[in-house]
Amino acid sequence: KAGVTQTPRYLIKTRGQQVTLSCSPISGHRSVSWYQQTPGQGLQFLFEYFSETQRNKGNFPGRFSGRQFSNSRSEMNVSTLELGDSALYLCASSPGGARDTQYFGPGTRLTVL
Amino acid sequence: DAKTTQPNSMESNEEEPVHLPCNHSTISGTDYIHWYRQLPSQGPEYVIHGLTSNVNNRMASLAIAEDRKSSTLILHRATLRDAAVYYCIRDFGNEKLTFGTGTRLTIIP
Numbered sequence: 001k002a003g004v005t006q007t008p009r010y011l012i013k014t015r016g017q018q019v020t021l022s023c024s025p026i027s028g029h030r031s032v033s034w035y036q037q038t039p040g041q042g043l044q045f046l047f048e049y050f051s052e053t054q055r056n057k058g059n060f061p062g063r064f065s066g067r068q069f070s071n072s073r074s075e076m077n078v079s080t081l082e083l084g085d086s087a088l089y090l091c092a093s094s095p096g097g098a099r100d101t102q103y104f105g106p107g108t109r110l111t112v113l
Numbered sequence: 114d115a116k117t118t119q120p121n122s123m124e125s126n127e128e129e130p131v132h133l134p135c136n137h138s139t140i141s142g143t144d145y146i147h148w149y150r151q152l153p154s155q156g157p158e159y160v161i162h163g164l165t166s167n168v169n170n171r172m173a174s175l176a177i178a179e180d181r182k183s184s185t186l187i188l189h190r191a192t193l194r195d196a197a198v199y200y201c202i203r204d205f206g207n208e209k210l211t212f213g214t215g216t217r218l219t220i221i222p
Contacts, residue, residue, distance in 0.1 A: 043208050
């Protein structure tokens, strides 16, 4: 099976802009989670979608949002970008049951100037 | 407290066994322990998980203390490709992984 794919891999934006990142899960996986990784805060959970519904949410401002499509592909959006949003954004997929192993993609490196 | 406690860094010689410790003294009876690792410039990858008894797979072994307050990830024969940050995570069963700072493992040739 193909692994989790994320596009784009690298992105440069300026403050105030918005950005949309995409994640394609492993075929058959219904859960997609998003994480932010920064040198200062480490890996932090953003949110998780299962069957097109947000099932879990981390402690991030409302500028961070996401959605999931009927084919389980997911997008996350960050509006009004700030310098502190520069990070590696990781997507992980799993079948969707409790305690299922999560499979991570390579991430999207976002730089905000 | 949802987090686990791990040493910030460890070094090991190539082809030697490596024992990575993790403390999770507040773990509850239904929490699993998961280990993931993150190689340079990659997303985390699953290594192993367990609940009570020791577990083995092709990548590693997981030894869980009898009181479940600690566990040890064992790499039986470290290679240079095992150099990574290793995360020990309590799994509450809510599809949300809470990562700590992990242990940066350096393999010395």
